[in-house]
Amino acid sequence: MRRMFRSVIILVALVVCSTAAFAQQSFPSKPVRLLIPYAAGGAVDILGRTLGDELSKRWGQPVIIENRTGAGGTIASQVLVKSDPDGYTLIIIASGHAINPYLYSHLPYDTFKDFRPISLLGSSPNIMLVPANSPHKTLAGLLAAARAKPGSLSYGMSGTGTSTHLAGELLKYMAKVDIVAVSYKGGAPIINDLLGGHLPLSFNNIPESIGHIKSGSLRPLGVTTAVRSAVLPDVPTIAESGVPGYDTAVWWGMLGPGGLPADLAAKISKDCAAALHAPAVKQRLDNLGATVAGSSPADFEKLIRDDYNKWGPIIKAARIKGS
């Protein structure tokens, strides 16, 4: 009897172990939920839908996109943190994730402990724009004008704590100029106000502005990354135009809940990298002006930490208040 009991235990243990191992080998065996913290139609949403489409082909299981918008992406992150760490609930976050602790003092989760980084998916430079008829022909000229009359210039950015806001604040911090941040809801109305001559300066994402740059209705003063953008090779970087060391981009990455096993995270990370470099996917994301990545979980974790450390003093200097 006792022996039988023991053998049952062993049997059960074997079954449990094998299904656990099996689960990781055969992941996924049911639909995967991919949370998108931003509205349908935005860059993150399109990235998620493009990647999700490819992943579901590779996995043989549907990847269901769920837009949970609001509060700078923190609502979707909260949903992820509360879900089972089995790999069936994942999220795509943007670079704002790393700085949300500064913006929201009552975050319902810990930005580091409650998440398992999976992969950096892609990144894109932002771009500094002036209207075509602006007197400012170069970044250096603009900075000189801003220094001559502090507070006289204002720049448009697409919401508190967004990558365009941070790009502007980084410029103010590094170049020591006083330019007023004007908050908009997204990049499109900024372009409208630049074209209409209502706004002298802005930071925008490249995809929404490239058409106007090519047609000549908006003039780019510089890209925000350390290297020039592949889609706009003639536009100098801000770093090479008089603010050495200036480097910031918007990036997107995938996270799982904190308890997600490391080997499962590694598997999903590999699958994401493969899916991202599938020719059709890469082509579509290139069209959006994004540089496709696909990093290891460890590299992605380091990026989030580095960003968190980098932005602390700048956000403090900009006096962006949290809740």
Added chain:
Amino acid sequence: MRRERDFQSSALQAGKVTAIPAPSQAAGLKENALDPQFLHNLALGFGIAFQWWNLFYCLIGVLLGTLIGVLPGIGSVAAIAMLLPVTFGLSPITAMIMLAGIYYGAQYGGSTTSILVNIPGEATSVATCLDGYQMARQGRAGPALAAAAIGSFFAGCVATVAVAMFAPPLAEVALKFGPSEYFSLMVFGLAGATVLAHGSLLKAIAMVLLGLLLGTIGTDANSGVQRFSYGIMELADGIGFIGLAMGLFGIAEIVSSLELKGSREVFTSKIGRLMPSREDFLRMWKPILRGTAFGTGLGILPGGGAMLASFGAYALEKKVSRYGHEFGKGAIEGVAAPESANNAAAQASFIPMLTLGIPSNVVMALMIGALMIQGIAPGPQVMNEMPNLFWGLIASMWIGNLMLIVLNLPMIGMWIKLLTVPYRFLYPSILVFMAIGIYSMSNSPFDVLIMAIFGIIGVIFVKLECEPAPLILGLVLGPMMEENLRRALMISQGDPTVLFTKPISAAFLIAALILLGIVLAPAIRRKREEVFVED
């Protein structure tokens, strides 16, 4: 350092000379209108739109759109987002034709629930509820639905002509609207909200103010500080408008009609005629014309343009119509005008997207996303470099509008039969659909809760005879008004005179004053009359 700067400056200037071929996009594009080239372009467009697969996807789009519009709460945004991966396999023009069909199809369908059960599916169909539902209660749901469909059809066709002929100059007008102009437009819109009041003017103003207050909930745009969210993350972006509107109109209506046993019977037994009578046609053609003009004009403005258009058209009719006293009690003008306006606005909202690459609402942003995935960067060059895309889409809108009216007129009979379904089946299923719809907006149970809470508040409003429409206008316009005012002041370095020195802005502020004068004067006069017991 200085030499470097000079070098870069001259290098950029040199680059600029070659980079800017046309000094102004408007000048370059205007050539398209009203010349043989225009007819040629139109022929090109119809040639593309009449290709059988484009016709097929257009039909799919308008069918889906109608269905989405009819289901309360499920908006065109969710549907288009879900269909985005489907469009990867289509050519850009076919994708656009289908997505556009969903969008304007939903505008058609949205009026159905407003009229039959007093549930506005979208912000733009709130004004339709006011008289459409009253008509349905009087057994005139058929003429109301027909008025909505005919008004939408006419407006859709005319606005598409406007898009085809005047898109570039109209887009230039939209560009003239900066933060100060928007602020003044919103002030004008709010002044107009008081015209909407059927009963007490004081109550209407109170409701506008309540709406403005509710609109302050959420994250402060400039500092990132949370206002009145009490630590609830879901409130960080403010109260969702759709949930609030469905609660205030839909749930409140269901609850309060449960109270009135007698009149419920009357509602179902009187069905009446399906089509509008000769008199109805005579009464509605002018409102349709005015609504179309209103919608085309305001539709090009991003944000609240389409909603202001439908409310504005309603308010205008109420003032100019001989039947002004019937408004709120089932006047057919009160259906025809806002429905024409919102459909015209839906077509006109394509103008900034097609000519400038600037989306005027979320649906347009999604369509731009679909184009970008296909490798087409939105911007002023699209119209010149890809005429087949622009003209093919325009031509498809006419075809789509025709499909919609052919689809919708025969369906009126079917919708009306829905009213004969006993309430014990109809109401629970409406509630379920509303809950599913609102949940699907952002997969959030919180939105369902908001709808329920505002349902209760709505019942209280019914008891107090306070109308929810001015509140909704306040809630939607308030945050935009605040944002634009603050933007205007930040750009002007705190100088408030920009609001009066910019001509468009000043004109709207003066118009708002005049409007308030017109509205208040009769109210004051009436008060005096009451004193002298003349009424």
